[in-house]
Amino acid sequence: MNSITMQCKIEVLRIFRNPYFVFWSLLMPIVFYFIFTNIVNADVPDVELWQAHYLMSMTAFSVMGSAIMTFGIRMVQERTQGWSSFMKITPLPAWAYFTAKMFGQTVMHLFSVILIFIAGYLINGVSLTFTQWFFSGLWILVASLPFLAIGTLVGSMKKVETASGVSNILYLALAILGGMWFPIYIFPTFLQDMAEWLPSYHFGNGAWEIIRGNAPSIKSVLILGGYLIGFMVISALVRRNEEAN
Amino acid sequence: MTNPVVEVQHVTRNFGKTTAVNNVSFSIEKGSTVAILGPNGAGKTTMVSMMLGLIEPSAGHIQLFRHHPKHISVREKIGAMLQDVSVVDKLKVHEVIALFRSYYPSPLSMEELIALTGLEKNDLNKWADKLSGGQKRRVGFALALTGNPDLVFFDEPTVGLDITARRLFWEKVNALKEKGKTIIFTTHYLQEADDVAERIILFNRGEIIADGHPNAIKQQLAIRNVSFQTNDAKRAIQQLQTLPIVSKCYQKDDRIYAVTEETDTVLASLFKFDLHAKDIAIEQGRLEEVFEHLTKPNGEAEINEQHNDAM
Numbered sequence: 001m002n003s004i005t006m007q008c009k010i011e012v013l014r015i016f017r018n019p020y021f022v023f024w025s026l027l028m029p030i031v032f033y034f035i036f037t038n039i040v041n042a043d044v045p046d047v048e049l050w051q052a053h054y055l056m057s058m059t060a061f062s063v064m065g066s067a068i069m070t071f072g073i074r075m076v077q078e079r080t081q082g083w084s085s086f087m088k089i090t091p092l093p094a095w096a097y098f099t100a101k102m103f104g105q106t107v108m109h110l111f112s113v114i115l116i117f118i119a120g121y122l123i124n125g126v127s128l129t130f131t132q133w134f135f136s137g138l139w140i141l142v143a144s145l146p147f148l149a150i151g152t153l154v155g156s157m158k159k160v161e162t163a164s165g166v167s168n169i170l171y172l173a174l175a176i177l178g179g180m181w182f183p184i185y186i187f188p189t190f191l192q193d194m195a196e197w198l199p200s201y202h203f204g205n206g207a208w209e210i211i212r213g214n215a216p217s218i219k220s221v222l223i224l225g226g227y228l229i230g231f232m233v234i235s236a237l238v239r240r241n242e243e244a245n
Numbered sequence: 246m247t248n249p250v251v252e253v254q255h256v257t258r259n260f261g262k263t264t265a266v267n268n269v270s271f272s273i274e275k276g277s278t279v280a281i282l283g284p285n286g287a288g289k290t291t292m293v294s295m296m297l298g299l300i301e302p303s304a305g306h307i308q309l310f311r312h313h314p315k316h317i318s319v320r321e322k323i324g325a326m327l328q329d330v331s332v333v334d335k336l337k338v339h340e341v342i343a344l345f346r347s348y349y350p351s352p353l354s355m356e357e358l359i360a361l362t363g364l365e366k367n368d369l370n371k372w373a374d375k376l377s378g379g380q381k382r383r384v385g386f387a388l389a390l391t392g393n394p395d396l397v398f399f400d401e402p403t404v405g406l407d408i409t410a411r412r413l414f415w416e417k418v419n420a421l422k423e424k425g426k427t428i429i430f431t432t433h434y435l436q437e438a439d440d441v442a443e444r445i446i447l448f449n450r451g452e453i454i455a456d457g458h459p460n461a462i463k464q465q466l467a468i469r470n471v472s473f474q475t476n477d478a479k480r481a482i483q484q485l486q487t488l489p490i491v492s493k494c495y496q497k498d499d500r501i502y503a504v505t506e507e508t509d510t511v512l513a514s515l516f517k518f519d520l521h522a523k524d525i526a527i528e529q530g531r532l533e534e535v536f537e538h539l540t541k542p543n544g545e546a547e548i549n550e551q552h553n554d555a556m
Contacts, residue, residue: 006347010340017335082330089297090348091320091392 004096011104015070016111025066025112029058030119032181037124049212052128055120056136056207057180062116063109063140064175064200067147069167071105072154076163079155102148109144113137128211136210143206143216146199146224149231156238174200199227248275250396250427251296256305258291265291267451268305273444275395278418278428280438283448289431290328292448293400296429297325309396321350324394326385328401332373338384339369342391349392361420362386363413379410386417397421399430403437415441469529471511472502473522481520488514500524 015021037051044050078084087097117133120126128136150170157163175181177191178200184192195201202223206216251273258266266288273279281289294300295307298314309319332341339355346352358364364383368376373384382402389397399418403411418441421428432438438445439459447455447462455462475481478496485494485503491511493504505511508527515522 003347006344010336010344013340014333014335078333081333082327083333085299086325086327086330086388088299088315089320089323089325090345091317091350092348093317 003092004100007092007096007100008103011100012107015104015108018070021066021070021108024069025062025108026115029062029112029116030123032061033058033116033119034123036181048126051120051124052126052211053183053208055117055124055126056140056211057204058120059113059116059136060140060200060204060207061175061180062112063144064147064180064203065171066108066112067105067144068151068154068171068174069164070108071101071148071151072157072167073160073163074101075152075155076157076160080158080160105148106141109141110137113140132211132213136207139206139210139216140203143203143220143224146227146231147203149228149235152235153231153238156235156242174198177201178204180204197223199224249273250275250310251429252306252308252311253292253296254306256292256295256302256307258288258295258300259303264451266295266302269451269453270305271446271453271456273427273429275427276425277444278422278442279430279444279446280442281429281431281446281448282433282435282438283431284433286450287433287448288451289433289448290400291451293325293327293398293429293431297323297398321392322395323398324389324392324396325398326382326389326400326402327398328404330385332381332384334372334374336373337369338364338371338373338376341373341384342369342387345388345391351393352391353393358387358390361390361417363417378405379407382406382410382414386414390421394426396427396429399428401431401433403432403434411437463529468504469506469508469527470502470504471508471515471525471527472500473515473520473525474500475520475522477520481518481522484518484520485511485514 033054037054075084088094114137117126117137151167154163154167154170157166177195178184178198179187179195180200184195184201187195202220206220206224209216209220249272251271253269253271256266256269257264269288269292281292283289291300295302296309296314298307298319307314309316310322312319336344342355342358346355353361355369359366362383364387365380368380368383371380376384386402389399403414406414415437418428418430430442443458445455445457445459445462446453473481478501481501482494482496485491485501488503488505488511490507491503491505493502495502503511512525512527515525
């Protein structure tokens with residue numbers, strides 16, 4: 001068990017030492033939050049609700065980004081640099097290697113959630129009940145699983161450049177179309193209809209419901225669950241295909 | 246074949262239509278040092294990757310310590326230094342080593358690793374992905390030995406190292422040999438194989454073309470020749486060429502060379518033909534020449550020999 005603890009510790013260390021993490025996962029969402037709640041869009045009917053809503057959007061945006069990009073791109077890097085093969089000749093089981101990665105990722109998500117929530121409190125004095133803080137944070141952690149599955153798909157790409165390009169586009173498209181930057185009610189109807197089927201919309205929507213005092217809808221849970229299973233199956237197929245070659 | 250650590254039986258590996266390794270069999274005894282020698286593209290790295298369980302053979306079987314190479318008990322007993330492995334980023338050298346130490350049941354201490362590999366104390370606090378070539382190699386060497394393995398693989402360990410670093414590396418490997426480790430390394434430097442290994446498995450185009458002690462390989466494969474001086478070179482060449490045991494006869498500078506496997510018989514013939522031979526010498530080709538001779542395509546080998554002759 002010692003090796004797994006050590007592996008987890010090392011993964012966490014590596015993530016926190018990465019300046020991209022600090023920039024993309026913390027700085028950017030917080031700056032966005034500041035701009036869209038204080039400079040632009042300040043004339044919303046219910047300011048307090050908007051500030052809490054947009055805090056959830058930005059937290060979800062941050063976690064979704066690290067799940068898709070950090071996780072996937074690191075996998076590609078480690079493979080292209082021969083490190084993944086090298087790990088295979090050590091006694092560390094493959095599942096432990098993967099588990100440690102997931103653990104590191106979860107710690108990173110937890111850290112992002114806490115920090116961005118604190119930023120929301122400090123910038124706009126967002127005030128929620130303890131239950132709302134707790135469950136919205138928990139929702140964002142757990143419901144990020146489908147995006148980690150997308151991350152493993154990105155991780156099966158051959159080149160870092162491809163992985164980084166594809167995941168960037170995917171990330172931004174999912175964020176914008178899912179209503180994380182602007183609420184979807186300002187979109188044309190066909191985009192609103194489309195958002196209803198995107199995992200990013202439901203990821204955000206769960207948290208948006210929680211801060212309004214509701215539970216995430218069954219539809220959100222089902223759609224996110226469906227995406228999770230779908231991406232895991234594709235990921236498994238891709239890996240089997242690779243091993244056959 | 247008392248205590249084989251590695252057993253390779255009729256192993257073939259295809260990549261698409263190309264055959265990287267073709268029906269290869271050998272076994273390696275505990276405590277021996279074996280060089281897998283061959284030119285680039287001979288299938289050496291593929292062979293090592295299969296022994297490490299990183300690539301499955303298309304046909305045939307490989308066992309390490311009587312288990313599949315992927316077996317956990319095997320992984321605890323092996324270490325490897327592979328080509329083109331960069332250590333992951335954002336970790337210091339001592340952290341990577343600490344991580345590796347946690348993988349094995351009885352790892353070596355940091356002090357032992359420093360002594361065994363020539364890793365320098367001030368390397369330990371550097372970022373592992375930002376080292377110079379030589380430092381990287383030392384870290385790779387240390388990682389290969391961290392688990393105190395019984396069997397160590399080095400895939401082209403000295404490529405890109407300068408002469409001093411190379412000499413130091415082989416000194417450390419010799420120390421490992423004395424500890425009774427089984428060592429398998431690939432190289433395309435014949436000199437290294439000859440100096441370090443007690444057995445050479447010579448690969449060419451995916452097949453084993455020779456296997457044995459470096460001296461035995463020289464004996465078995467060396468190009469031997471009888472050379473001498475004479476006043477009547479033309480007649481000497483004509484007459485020697487009539488002998489079936491002489492594969493080639495030529496003149497270089499003021500000497501006549503008869504290439505043969507049976508030098509004694511050629512000597513006898515020299516006197517029988519009454520060629521007035523002076524300053525007779527018997528030469529055995531260096532292993533370097535044998536190697537080139539064996540691993541070059543036929544036409545090229547011929548050209549190469551002539552080229553050597555001209556020098």
